Amino acid sequence: MKVKELKAEGLQKKYTVTIENKDFEEKVENKLNNLAKTIKLPGFRPGKAPKEMLKQKYRSSVLGEALDEAINEATNNVIKENNLRLAMQPNVKIEKFEDGKDIKFDITAELLPEIKLGDFSKIKVEKLMAEVPEEEVKKAMDYIVHSRRETVKVEDAEYAAQKGDSVVIDFVGSVDGVEFPGGKGNGYPLELGSGTFIPGFEDQLMGVKAGDKVDVKVKFPDNYHAENLAGKDAVFAVEVKAIRQPKEIEINDEFAKSVGEESLEALKENIKKRILSDYENASKMKVKRQLLDKLDEAYDFEVPAGLVEAEFKTIEEQYQRAKKSNQLDEHEKNTPEKDLMEEYKKIATRRVKLGLLLSEVGEEAKVKITPEDINAAIMNEAKKYPGQEKAVFDFYLKNAQAVEALKAPVMEEKLIEHVLSKVSISEKTVSVEELYNFSEE
Secondary structure: OEEEEOOOEOOEEEEEEEEOHHHHHHHHHHHHHHHHOOOOOOOOOOOOOOHHHHHHHHHHHHHHHHHHHHHHHHHHHHHHHOOOOEOOOOEEEEEEOOOOOOEEEEEEEEEOOOOOOOOHHHOEEEEEEOOOOHHHHHHHHHHHHHHHOOEEEOOOOOOOOOOOOEEEEEEEEEEOOEEEEEEEEEEEEEEOOOOOOOOOOOHHHOOOOOOOEEEEEEEOOOOOOOOOOOOOEEEEEEEEEEEEEEOOOOOOHHHHHHOOOOOHHHHHHHHHHHHHHHHHHHHHHHHHHHHHHHHHHHOOOOOOHHHHHHHHHHHHHHHHHHHHOOOOOHHHHHOOHHHHHHHHHHHHHHHHHHHHHHHHHHHHHOOOOOHHHHHHHHHHHHHOOOOOHHHHHHHHHHOHHHHHHHHHHHHHHHHHHHHHOOOEEEEEEOOHHHHOOOOOO
């Protein structure tokens, strides 16, 4: 094998490789010999067929396999001998492959950049913290009460439905006089003022009585998930079957015990803890973003174009899916697609750059994922589905691919936590509004 290194371009290295014909023919011969041990030709016992007959019949079928094998071996040798740190699989292009002549092919390898890690202690980030206002605890308490309240049927036929009441309705929706799929329901309990249905729907049922029939006229939002209905005017033929009013719930120790707490005070304290946990998660998100911004500013190195292109395609595909399902956000809707693609290219470059940087951190600090880390990640996933924890555990128990998919985000979090343990962190108490202001990010 002869290797000639061509001129390097940035992170790309190119090589021209020549495999001598005699070496390739030896590989083909070995494959034919192995085949001869098992192949059976008419009139000959296995392994006894004449070699020339085997060549004539099977040489063409083993050529492709021998060629792949020869090129793979040669490519691996080039990578090993030149100590290449590949960013992705090298591109191989066959330039010459003729019977009886040397094989020539080119290798284009995109390499990982050399990254020298600096002193992370010089990086400063600010951790925002917020105290829990009493009104937030009250709001959460009201939500718990609301979710557990019962309703009773209003027997007064002249009673007009008010905000907070539930109207039990049958309805049929149509656009231009034609019913549409999913626009029909029977015995549906709709709480007036809950904002459950399309904007304007509940308002038109204020004041209705049991037995009333109402045509509710609404317009589907422009960003409605069903593209065939987005922005369309619709009419719902509604029949009010009954009106139900909520029963008053006395908020005391007995109520707290009914939701699994020892007392009303304990319930409030646990509500406060849960809210603080949410605040902590928001704070972590902001700290993480600050850190990534600081790392992006502090390090400047070339990133592999192939990795950037692959990341960009992933973002672009997500955008196209969102566009098709009418789920674009306001920024995407109001920005020309050409400008968006330029923006996404910058995001892809940043992601690859930070990914490579964190990977280098992991290599140097020998950060590893443990089974305990994966178990914790599965536990966190299960917490997102209260009451269905066992189903979530069973899903991961039976799905190795899903467990594998957890490893990348788990590793990223471990690497970020490692870097945060090295940087300088100051704390600042802010309002809840400022804590949850992610507009700049």
